[in-house]
Amino acid sequence: MVTKILNNFSEPYKPSDLTAYQRYDILQPIIGEASELFYKCISHDRTPELDAEMEGAFTNLFQKAAARSGHGNVEEIRRSFLAFSGLGLPGLMSPIPLDASRVAQSFNGTWELRHRFTDGGRTGYAEPRHNTVARSQIYYDLYDKDKNRLRQLTVMWTKENHYPREKQLLRDMPGRQDEEETFLLASLVDIRLRQLDPWTVEYTDDGMVYGNHGDYLNGVRCVSTAYMMRFGASESLIGVPETRMVLPDGTQQPVSGMFILLNVLGGGPSALSFPMSGLPEMNGDLPTFDTVDSYMKVNSDRPLIGGFEPIDKYFERLRDPLGAVKGLQERSERFGAESVHGFHPQSLDSLEDYKRDY
Numbered sequence: 137m138v139t140k141i142l143n144n145f146s147e148p149y150k151p152s153d154l155t156a157y158q159r160y161d162i163l164q165p166i167i168g169e170a171s172e173l174f175y176k177c178i179s180h181d182r183t184p185e186l187d188a189e190m191e192g193a194f195t196n197l198f199q200k201a202a203a204r205s206g207h208g209n210v211e212e213i214r215r216s217f218l219a220f221s222g223l224g225l226p227g228l229m230s231p232i233p234l235d236a237s238r239v240a241q242s243f244n245g246t247w248e249l250r251h252r253f254t255d256g257g258r259t260g261y262a263e264p265r266h267n268t269v270a271r272s273q274i275y276y277d278l279y280d281k282d283k284n285r286l287r288q289l290t291v292m293w294t295k296e297n298h299y300p301r302e303k304q305l306l307r308d309m310p311g312r313q314d315e316e317e318t319f320l321l322a323s324l325v326d327i328r329l330r331q332l333d334p335w336t337v338e339y340t341d342d343g344m345v346y347g348n349h350g351d352y353l354n355g356v357r358c359v360s361t362a363y364m365m366r367f368g369a370s371e372s373l374i375g376v377p378e379t380r381m382v383l384p385d386g387t388q389q390p391v392s393g394m395f396i397l398l399n400v401l402g403g404g405p406s407a408l409s410f411p412m413s414g415l416p417e418m419n420g421d422l423p424t425f426d427t428v429d430s431y432m433k434v435n436s437d438r439p440l441i442g443g444f445e446p447i448d449k450y451f452e453r454l455r456d457p458l459g460a461v462k463g464l465q466e467r468s469e470r471f472g473a474e475s476v477h478g479f480h481p482q483s484l485d486s487l488e489d490y491k492r493d494y
Contacts (some may be wrong), residue, residue, distance in 0.1 A: 143378060145363050147211045148332050154207070156228035159216045162205040163228075166197045166287040167220075173197075174221050218374045219367060227374070232366040234308040236331040238285050239364065239371065243286055243327075244278040245436040246410055254296050255414070261296045270294035274408070274431055275439035276327075284329040288341070289439070289447040291322045291454075295330045298412070298424040308350035309420065319348040325358070337364040339373070346455050355455070357382040408432050 154162075163170075178192050198217070202210045206288045219227030249272035257266025264402045272292035279287060297304060297319045309317060325343025332338050346355045360379040364371055380388045408431040441450040 142361070143361070145332055145336055145338065147210050148352050149215065149335065151212060151231050151335065152207070152209055153230075154212075155230070156225060159212075159228040160220075160225065161171075161208055161215060162201055163220060165204060165216055166201045167217075168192065170217055173222065174217075179196065203291075215365070217375065219365065219372070222374055223367060223370075223372060226370075227367055227372070229367045231335045232368075233334045234337055234366045234371060236329040236337045237281070237305070238328055239279070239337055239356060240278050240284040240286060240329050243276040243288075244438070245276060246434040246439045247274040247276070247431040248290070250432050251296065251428070251430045253426075253428045255427075256300075258299075259296060260427065262303050268294060268296050270429075271335050272429070272431075275441075277439055286327040286329075286446060288325050288327055288343075289323070291320075293320050295319075297321075298414070298427050299422045300395055301427070304349070305423055319347065321345060321352060323358070323453055324448060326417050334362075334363060339364055346456075351383070354384065358439065395485050408433075428438055 139422040156402075173190060173193050177186075194214075196209050198213050201213050202208055205477040215229055215231075219231075222229075230394075249270060252268040252270040252272075254262060254264065257263075257268070258469065259268070262268055270292060270293070272290065273288040277287045277289075279285060295301070295318055304319070305317060323343055325341040326340065327341045330338040330340070333432070340360065342359045344355050344357055358381055359378060362373045362378070365374055366372070367391055382388050410429045411432075412427050414426045417423050439447055443449060445453075
């Protein structure tokens with residue numbers, strides 16, 4: 137679990153009229169020590185003992201900064217540090233009020249991957265343009281406007297995922313070390329956005345991820361909690377996004393990584409960016425690369441696959457194509473859509489044929 141001091145957004149919060157540089161002056165004496173603690177928190181296996189140690193250390197640092205500066209708003213200092221850790225100086229700008237309903241509406245629609253950069257595009261499997269060969273779409277369906285509830289379908293085919301390709305093939309596709317193999321992931325999650333205060337929105341999701349490799353063959357449940365604030369032209373996750381994989385035996389494995397969501401660039405909800413930091417070996421997992429996925433919004437209509445199929449029905453067809461064949465074939469013939477294709481990844485050649493001018 138993530139330490140309470142980092143992800144406890146229950147304290148009353150109202151930003152002061154400090155400028156970004158004044159907030160930096162308050163943080164500057166503790167930035168070195170606090171940053172070391174922060175990265176220790178996201179790059180070590182979670183234990184109750186480590187959580188308790190971190191909580192006490194962070195509390196002491198933030199209170200020390202408040203006493204030294206004479207600025208008694210400890211909660212503002214804490215949030216300033218979290219935003220600075222993810223965004224740098226722009227994270228110290230005065231936060232702009234953020235409305236959960238507007239965020240939900242900005243998500244709604246279809247998004248298409250424009251770039252995937254793995255290790256900055258410097259892996260052996262990146263294209264000459266440094267883009268990792270990948271194809272992905274994200275579909276957000278705002279099915280309950282009153283409660284800000286969305287369904288999110290993500291489908292991705294990629295030549296290289298977050299792990300070094302050779303190591304992941306060896307671990308997750310034994311006997312299939314073929315240069316033609318691609319990694320396929322598909323997830324359907326239920327998202328809830330909740331207004332905590334005029335500047336903060338809580339993001340929670342719960343869903344299943346399937347794929348053609350490793351534990352994803354049988355499906356893995358993932359649950360997440362994160363917090364959003366707006367600084368300047370971007371709405372960003374702050375703190376440490378808490379994501380847990382719930383394995384078939386019921387055990388929960390933390391998925392640590394620092395990622396930021398940006399979805400209001402240039403004044404409109406037109407771009408999503410998911411930077412995730414690479415991490416060392418932890419929780420028995422392989423080390424990962426720095427990975428950045430950037431999506432552009434295609435349209436803001438309710439997403440229907442092929443123009444007629446709801447995203448949850450499509451996901452069920454991917455997950456269990458044989459169980460959905462009869463009913464879907466009837467509708468496919470009626471609407472002139474494609475026949476059932478099932479949960480099968482494209483070959484590498486097919487994926488490369490899909491290249492676009494980014």
